[in-house]
Amino acid sequence: MIHDTKIRLHGIDAPESAQLCQDGAGKDYRCGQAAALALADQIGAATVSCDPRDTDKYSRTVAVCRKGAEDLNEWMVAQGYAIAYRRYSLDYVPAETTAKAIKRGIWAGTFQEPSEWRKAKREGGSEGRQEPARADGCTIKGNISRKGEKVFHVPGSRDYDRTRISEKAGERMFCSEDEARAAGWRAPKG
Template identity: 65%
Template sequence: MRQVSGAFGLLFTVLWLVGSALAAEPISGRASVTDGDTLVIRNTKIRLHGIDAPESAQVCQDAAGKDYRCGQKAALALADKIGEATVSCEPRDTDRYGRTVAVCQMGSENLNAWMVSEGHAIAYRRYSEDYVQAEGAARTRKRGIWAGTFEPPSDWRRARRANGVETRPAMPKSLETAPAEAAPGGCKIKGNINAKGAKIYHEPGSRDYERTRINEAKGERRFCSAEEAERAGWRATGGR
């Protein structure tokens, strides 16, 4: 009986090790951005390890003391950085919302570190000290949120929870988009991705402008000019 138990124990250990190795396989592919520290690759929700970006609805103050949507700005910065590139994420853990916590690379560049060094996120010291140095450099250079004033994202979430508002839903948030009449910075051109994957932009007054809705979780976004849209790879819609 001891030999049988030992054999089963060995088999269990081998299977556990194989399962762990498979679970740690990198997740690679085209990524869509849901907020400044969350990606989706092939339906896998990924939380960037060791960093904390402002929430989509969070407002910060710039150097002049003017309010701006720092959470939305962080998400757009990450989306612009990635573009159409392939992203590879190395899993580290799973969070309480079921998301894979990972370090993500675009080529040889660490996207977690890039977000912190550009001032679009802070080091999440509660879970890691990996990006404390990058945060210090961003603070010194007054990059991103460090150019003005902001509330640490974890404090902002805590205050919202105290008021009965959930800030980290189990499903990842899509980027919040203001209606056309309140488009951020007056950028009213809508960059839409159709069912065939074609990137098309709609200018105010064009045929489908009013009924076009932006889903930034799919990579759709607004532009301030037709030239900006075309540089980013979008083409003009057909009719007016």
Template identity: 65%
Template sequence: MRSWPYLFVLLLGTPALADPIVGRASVTDGDTVVIRETRIRLHGIDAPESAQTCKDATGKDYRCGQAAALALADHIGKRVVTCEPRDTDRYGRVVAVCRAESKDLNAWMVREGHAIAYRRYSEEYVNSELTAKSLRHGIWAGTFQDPSDWRREKRAGGEHSRPETLAAPTKASGCNIKGNISAGGERIYHLPGTRDYDRTRVNDRAGERMFCSVDEAKAAGWCAPRS
């Protein structure tokens, strides 16, 4: 005689896997893309944050977070991207393995040294990281701080906090929407008159900027603050 659990599964069926998300992708940062307004965090990898700097082989500082985002955007180009959901993170983003023409983008980012294996959540890309490290690709050519450590220090207000050089809002030009990058790397725009507008400072050296319209901010990958 069949057991009750077996009959329950037989009647209800197994849970359906989430459908793949397919479309042209815009890149938010080195481990986040947007497809048809769905924000997707690349599973199993962690790239330097947008404002994060690393040192190259000569010891010179460079914007490794920005370099990672540009590398991913250039690699994707105009190709259609297919993302297979694995989970949802605490920010509401879909966590997925994404591919362009069947090539694993997550693995490519780690193998080229633009991101590291995010061992806290998966060891799927550890071998790709070892390859990048042995060949001194990307960030492995110089020195860098683990992105999760960098985020933690920035939240705590440590030495890796936002630099002191700040750009004044350009209200005279009419472009008065402030594009800010949060401690967690999220790109958020603030409209005049909203709660955090007056206390938000724009730091162009950290990749922050002013926008002339909401459409312009959204097209660049910024989103509205959570209410």
């Protein structure tokens, strides 16, 4: 919050304060709380300026915020405290790709995408690490439809957030679209 204005950082999605992730050793930690504390530490006593981009459904200002010349939204993703929120912007995908490759922050272990965690909470489901993104960055969901069709969904695609993976049913995660195709899965139609 800046001067009584609630701010949501544009183009990124950070874990929620009560959300649990697992670190590289498999130990649970409050990754959302860690992200909030890291951002507060990064800002310190500095002046922050925010460039409003939109207003969300909760009446929060969606903005790109900076500490001097530093894009704090990008910093959060680059440090592994948030993911690029592809549903709204591709601005921070390169920072996420780098954080994932070097296993920084949440990418060092396993976590559930924040939007999936919120959805599970709203639906009264588990709030744990259901369907974690793997530390190796394999986030493409290989789903088997009711008709038995093997379909893969990439992050940011229309059905990605609502697709659930059941390894017991033969479903799995893939690291690339080519890997999914080689295993017999296809991209969604339409």
